[in-house]
Amino acid sequence: MNDTEPTMSWSINEVARASGVTSRTLRHYHAIGLLEPAWTADGGRRHYEQEQLLRLQRILLLRELGLGLDAIGEVLAAQDGAAAVDILRRHRSWLLAERDRLDRLVATVEDTMTTLEKGGTMTANSMFAGFEQNPYEDEARARWGDHAIDDATARMRGWSKEQADQARSGFGAAMTALAALRADGVPVGDARVQEVIDEHYQWICLFWTPNREAYQGLADLYVDDDRFRRNIGQGDDALVEYLRDAMKAYAVERLA
Amino acid sequence: MNDTEPTMSWSINEVARASGVTSRTLRHYHAIGLLEPAWTADGGRRHYEQEQLLRLQRILLLRELGLGLDAIGEVLAAQDGAAAVDILRRHRSWLLAERDRLDRLVATVEDTMTTLEKGGTMTANSMFAGFEQNPYEDEARARWGDHAIDDATARMRGWSKEQADQARSGFGAAMTALAALRADGVPVGDARVQEVIDEHYQWICLFWTPNREAYQGLADLYVDDDRFRRNIGQGDDALVEYLRDAMKAYAVERLA
DNA sequence: GGTTGAAGTTGACGTAGCGTCAACGAATAT
DNA sequence: ATATTCGTTGACGCTACGTCAACTTCAACC
Known part of the structure; x- marks a missing residue:
């Protein structure tokens, strides 16, 4: 069904335009070993084929999820889906933690704004100390x-x-x-x-x-x-x- | 009321321990002009006094809010509170935007995990294209x-x-x-x-x-x-x- | 064959906010 | 006098590339 005989290759800029990333990004991915071109010509020019495009698709998807490039490499290197899911699960945890942190920051910023608008001094608000969360x-x-x-x-x-x-x-x-x-x-x-x-x-x-x-x-x-x-x-x-x-x-x- | 006569100064490490930041951070703040020491001794050693500690307090508060160091400098340089509030307002906006973005990422990650757990291929999920948000x-x-x-x-x-x-x-x-x-x-x-x-x-x-x-x-x-x-x-x-x-x-x- | 222009290449520096050596000077305790 | 501690100034490292700069290749045109 999937007979791809006359092997077609794309130049770096074609891939860039197609995928929406810059050629610099593709060179970077090559440099760090995340996405190797299918082959390089005499002058050193990179050529990509379908396999690389598919890998790039997956890379970009994972990038959208906010994973770092090394994490992306791990996910793609994972043979079994379980390992990949595991990495994603951890990523989800820290996304949630970050979101909560931002929520709290918003609250604190609003506090500070209120204080300032009332003519407050910014040193007299928003925190509490000397007592830890639980023990005291x-x-x-x-x-x-x-x-x-x-x-x-x-x-x-x-x-x-x-x-x-x-x-x-x-x-x-x-x-x-x-x-x-x-x-x-x-x-x-x-x-x-x-x-x-x-x-x-x-x-x-x-x-x-x-x-x-x-x-x-x-x-x-x-x-x-x-x-x-x-x-x-x-x-x-x-x-x-x-x-x-x-x-x-x-x-x-x-x-x- | 606030008679601080026998001017007391603290060394960089004393300030560091007191404020919870490292001495490297204080040197960095000095280097970028965010927090200058009260005076420096012969050997180049930095000495901080109460004024600097108070400024540091404000710096750290703003840093906790997630502002960048340059933004912190602007807030502290703003004579009137209105300008400071303005910066904080903008900061609040982008905190909210970031939080929403993380929310969406969490949803997408969960989608992807579900797909993977079902044995899906990761290229067949989570996105949609060809049609822009509104026009098509x-x-x-x-x-x-x-x-x-x-x-x-x-x-x-x-x-x-x-x-x-x-x-x-x-x-x-x-x-x-x-x-x-x-x-x-x-x-x-x-x-x-x-x-x-x-x-x-x-x-x-x-x-x-x-x-x-x-x-x-x-x-x-x-x-x-x-x-x-x-x-x-x-x-x-x-x-x-x-x-x-x-x-x-x-x-x-x-x-x- | 020469020239030109587009497209490609490899460095290298810059970003934010410091951490982390390294190599050295100065103040203090013994 | 010396050992220890505390301090100093570089300088590189980190993410994920953007942004020049300086060349090389390749196809096309004259």
Whole structure:
């Protein structure tokens, strides 16, 4: 039925026009071994035949699906359909994950726009930190009531684990500076200490804007809760207490 | 209230740990002028102060929103919030577009997986072509009934304009070869002509699998419809008629 | 046979946002 | 004085090609 006797070949530009890709793309596919021409003439010119066109069709289909060229190569190299389906399944998973991520980004962008339109400062919105997704939420909920936490959790919804880790590491700089000051015996009410605490408060405000009472509560929580204490003090409990006292002094002096 | 007298500075690694980015990133931001250190010491070491940390916070926030570094620079350079909101609005638009695109890709991937699992060949699914989104749909609908068209349109839903253009350009190669054969006076039933038509049929099958009657109807449509005729023949109407006859011969010989 | 034009070839650089060496200088602890 | 740590400036690598640049080939025309 499929008698293709007078073997016909196409030049690179013919294939390009036919398939909608550029000749550069075809050369690239040749260079990376994804699509080899049927044969090359004396002058090095590439010639493609039906088999290559069919392979190109499959390549382009998979490309439309968003697969990378290496993944496409794997799919086409898979003898059994099961392996190909497996790759596609993984691809589907990450498409879905990406879509969800974009959804969350849209929400966050809208938040930020609203804040800016209200004359906000862009440092006082859209995030929440110091508490990871799960471990500290109950604690905080018990301390400050459900409303504040729901609000914060809602803002946090757009986060990945890395982002949460990243946010928590924001304590690092402040703690380093604080440790140095404490080592020098500087009292917590000293301007230098309070400056560091101000920095810490600013970092916190990246995510949440605690009032005096809430900030004092946070200070206590840092000391009282084992997980916070270990995380923040890195083994130096006295440093965390120093932080707590400094935070309380800051709250009394600077917060309403 | 915000008296920060004993100006404190942080080294690049302190800032890195505090913010969760790497020092390489901070150097990069310096190199592209996105975040300049407060000052650099003799040995060239970078030192950051509170102002830079605040700017970094804003940079990271915007980065989380998915903006590019140049866009971030623009937002931060915008004196009035309106300009910033404008950039964010545009960004939101393309986030939404991307999300929709991913949605469509997911659907297509699922289609392809289903086809493969059923033992299909991957060249016979997921697309539709020859007819653009709008101009030819009514025509086709009148000819082949609503059901076939709805089906095809549903498959086409995942397409962008470029993809449609690209798909249509698939005719190019076949037409070039066909024009040469016709110039040589080769009759439409000749094996060489039928081979080209087979190629054309394969290309069509990328998108849709017409039976004998449908393929004959498509052949007529090519000639009867002005837009098809101009598009395909590029001014050579006789060539389109040659194509039609060849397609009809192919349909009679090879299709059920 | 010479020339011209179209179509082809192989580099090579550019894109975004850094990661990841390499090779070296400087500040700090011992 | 020296070992260790922290910092510096290149430079290449990553995706999937776009976009020159500098040549070579091939068919056609005179």
